[in-house]
Amino acid sequence: MTIDYSHYPDSHGRFGDYGGIYVAETLIEPLAELTAAYTRLRDDPAFIAELDHDLKHYVGRPSPIYHAQRLSKKIGGAQILLKREDLNHTGAHKINNTVGQALVARHMGKTRIIAETGAGQHGVASATVAARLGLECVVYMGATDIERQKINVYRMKLLGAQVVPVTSGSKTLKDALNEAMRDWVTNVADTFYIIGTVAGPHPYPMMVRDFNAVVGREARAQMQSEYGRLPDALVACVGGGSNAIGLFHAFLNDADVRIVGAEAAGEGIATGHHAASLAAGRPGVLHGNRTYVLCDDNGQITQTHSVSAGLDYPGVGPEHAFLKDTGRAQYVGITDDEALAAFHELALSEGILAALESSHAVAQGIKLARGMEKDKLILVNLSGRGDKDVHTIAAREGLSL
Amino acid sequence: MNRIDARFAQLKSASRKALVPFISAGDPSPDGVVALLHALTESGADLIEIGVPFSDPMADGPVIQHASERALAKGVGLAQIFGWIAEFRKTDTTTPIVLMGYLNPVEIHGYERFAHDAVGAGVDGVLLVDCPLEESQAVGAIEAAGMRRIFLTAPTTSAARLAAMCEKARGFLYHVAFAGITGANRLSLDAVRERVAAIKARTATPVAVGFGVRDADSAAAIARFADAVVIGSALVETLAGAGSAQAACDAARAFLAPIRAALDAGSAAHAA
Numbered sequence: 241m242t243i244d245y246s247h248y249p250d251s252h253g254r255f256g257d258y259g260g261i262y263v264a265e266t267l268i269e270p271l272a273e274l275t276a277a278y279t280r281l282r283d284d285p286a287f288i289a290e291l292d293h294d295l296k297h298y299v300g301r302p303s304p305i306y307h308a309q310r311l312s313k314k315i316g317g318a319q320i321l322l323k324r325e326d327l328n329h330t331g332a333h334k335i336n337n338t339v340g341q342a343l344v345a346r347h348m349g350k351t352r353i354i355a356e357t358g359a360g361q362h363g364v365a366s367a368t369v370a371a372r373l374g375l376e377c378v379v380y381m382g383a384t385d386i387e388r389q390k391i392n393v394y395r396m397k398l399l400g401a402q403v404v405p406v407t408s409g410s411k412t413l414k415d416a417l418n419e420a421m422r423d424w425v426t427n428v429a430d431t432f433y434i435i436g437t438v439a440g441p442h443p444y445p446m447m448v449r450d451f452n453a454v455v456g457r458e459a460r461a462q463m464q465s466e467y468g469r470l471p472d473a474l475v476a477c478v479g480g481g482s483n484a485i486g487l488f489h490a491f492l493n494d495a496d497v498r499i500v501g502a503e504a505a506g507e508g509i510a511t512g513h514h515a516a517s518l519a520a521g522r523p524g525v526l527h528g529n530r531t532y533v534l535c536d537d538n539g540q541i542t543q544t545h546s547v548s549a550g551l552d553y554p555g556v557g558p559e560h561a562f563l564k565d566t567g568r569a570q571y572v573g574i575t576d577d578e579a580l581a582a583f584h585e586l587a588l589s590e591g592i593l594a595a596l597e598s599s600h601a602v603a604q605g606i607k608l609a610r611g612m613e614k615d616k617l618i619l620v621n622l623s624g625r626g627d628k629d630v631h632t633i634a635a636r637e638g639l640s641l
Numbered sequence: 642m643n644r645i646d647a648r649f650a651q652l653k654s655a656s657r658k659a660l661v662p663f664i665s666a667g668d669p670s671p672d673g674v675v676a677l678l679h680a681l682t683e684s685g686a687d688l689i690e691i692g693v694p695f696s697d698p699m700a701d702g703p704v705i706q707h708a709s710e711r712a713l714a715k716g717v718g719l720a721q722i723f724g725w726i727a728e729f730r731k732t733d734t735t736t737p738i739v740l741m742g743y744l745n746p747v748e749i750h751g752y753e754r755f756a757h758d759a760v761g762a763g764v765d766g767v768l769l770v771d772c773p774l775e776e777s778q779a780v781g782a783i784e785a786a787g788m789r790r791i792f793l794t795a796p797t798t799s800a801a802r803l804a805a806m807c808e809k810a811r812g813f814l815y816h817v818a819f820a821g822i823t824g825a826n827r828l829s830l831d832a833v834r835e836r837v838a839a840i841k842a843r844t845a846t847p848v849a850v851g852f853g854v855r856d857a858d859s860a861a862a863i864a865r866f867a868d869a870v871v872i873g874s875a876l877v878e879t880l881a882g883a884g885s886a887q888a889a890c891d892a893a894r895a896f897l898a899p900i901r902a903a904l905d906a907g908s909a910a911h912a913a
């Protein structure tokens with residue numbers, strides 16, 4: 241039986257066995273209100289026009305597809321094409337989602353925005369849209385991430401947001417998400433929680449996907465008009481999975497297009513120091529949904545590691561869990577070293593500094609290209625630019641700037 | 642008869658209100674849990690809630706977060722918790738015990754196996770904070786094993802949901818006094834009274850109120866209209882300050898005694 245992937249999630253927010261709504265009772269009603277507001281707005285021509293206008297004039301869409309010819313030639317295999325989400329305003333795909341959710345927040349009459357952030361890209365994208373709409377903005381960020389993403393912390397402050405360090409648990413993205421949920425449950429009357437990835441309880445995995453799905457819709461049309469065909473393979477990095485599902489979604493029913501997600505294998509999956517929830521985790525419940533999680537035999541969520549803060553997350557969006565189980569997508573690990581090598585390779589051969597997160601996708605694209613014919617096309621989602629990571633990279637290479 | 646049902650029936654006929662202390666399993670010391678449970682019943686606990694520590698307690702404030710972190714650092718998990726309850730049951734066969742926690746440890750333990758182990762140890766009810774009414778997988782196994790699935794109601798719960806919950810409620814309903822996390826101090830008595838009245842209009846199932854109950858005064862005020870008061874963070878914080886297992890038992894006694902007295906004074910005044 242072929243699955244029509246455009247029909248997910250169902251009305252309970254389920255993607256097969258995954259997704260759903262696993263939250264404390266206090267949040268059930270606010271989530272129902274959000275679902276009602278969002279499902280009304282997404283079919284409202286005025287809302288769609290407003291969103292399209294912002295995506296074009298504020299975000300700078302459409303983002304181009306760039307043929308990385310020198311890189312492809314060096315590899316000697318399939319052609320690598322890059323979907324340039326790094327060229328968006330604020331430098332990553334994250335803005336696609338925050339522009340959309342901020343509009344929903346405004347329509348719901350909320351005056352205060354909260355967000356969690358790992359790498360700081362989603363925090364910056366949230367602070368950006370909050371500034372533009374004149375909304376108060378509070379961003380929760382793990383103390384460890386604040387240390388390794390100083391530039392983004394300062395960007396958020398310049399944009400008028402308050403950055404709250406989270407010192408509980410592992411002091412990274414998952415703990416920031418916990419803290420943002422605690423804020424939301426406390427201030428639910430006036431506050432809109434902009435989740436930054438396709439995780440959390442329904443409707444977030446669906447709503448965040450929908451707002452990022454512009455990437456794949458655009459790419460599908462660009463491939464047809466510029467190359468006369470669809471790509472042979474898609475590659476994207478997977479932290480929570482928003483840039484990946486954003487690219488993949490419009491192609492899920494194109495059975496001939498191979499789909500590969502690159503997770504953070506950190507120091508190697510065998511070392512235990514990684515964040516590869518799909519490749520090495522098991523089904524569980526975290527942050528409001530059932531999905532693959534990294535946890536021990538007592539069900540305690542385990543510490544993750546990745547050189548890229550944006551991939552350092554022990555869960556993953558439920559739709560990816562579903563795509564893994566159905567076999568429609570394949571998820572593989574890319575180590576810190578492989579990602580760094582790809583970062584340098586892309587910088588020197590194409591003049592593009594990619595985010596460390598996106599460098600995982602580039603590394604996987606290079607791997608795939610090696611085993612494919614020269615006339616094949618691989619479309620890699622270049623989810624963000626690397627300016628925020630130069631300090632991390634310098635430090636790893638023993639330099640201080 | 643399930644111990645929760647038996648206990649509430651007994652309290653009702655005596656016109657007394659239930660005192661329900663919450664402890665975070667394994668805190669302040671894993672060695673002292675069984676003695677602490679006995680100290681709680683000796684100082685007037687009618688039912689005990691035991692929190693199963695979780696790495697990502699989204700609904701909890703700093704006090705319970707830190708208690709969970711301390712217990713997890715000492716390796717506390719479901720297997721040990723079941724062991725402590727079984728030990729407690731050797732000498733206390735009547736005080737109901739409710740496990741309170743998050744879904745993932747239960748999911749990973751396995752629903753059937755969890756239900757079997759919990760009942761075997763002597764658990765009477767289970768409250769899964771992040772598992773709402775609609776998720777039936779967990780409920781089936783818990784109820785089939787003879788335990789009560791305890792539902793939370795919140796200030797935000799809609800009338801339609803409240804009706805559905807009241808219909809399914811067994812054991813007792815746990816009303817969360819305010820929208821927020823454990824340990825916060827946002828109690829508004831009038832709002833809670835109104836809510837509890839709305840619940841009681843729909844069901845004969847006893848109603849417990851928790852979140853924001855910190856001392857004898859707040860407990861007595863709540864007990865005027867609720868059947869049970871749950872005291873969590875304030876107790877956990879008190880216990881955390883105890884230097885030894887013995888000191889924790891003493892601290893628990895000193896903490897609960899005035900609360901018990903205030904509840905009983907309230908019931909006596911009501912009866913008179």
Ligand SMILES: Cc1ncc(COP(=O)(O)O)c(C=O)c1O
Nearest residue numbers: 361479480481482483550597624
């Ligand atoms: C550039 C970039 N790519 C990818 C990610 C990972 O998130 P997701 O998997 O939701 O796309 C992040 C997260 O911060 C990011 O900044």
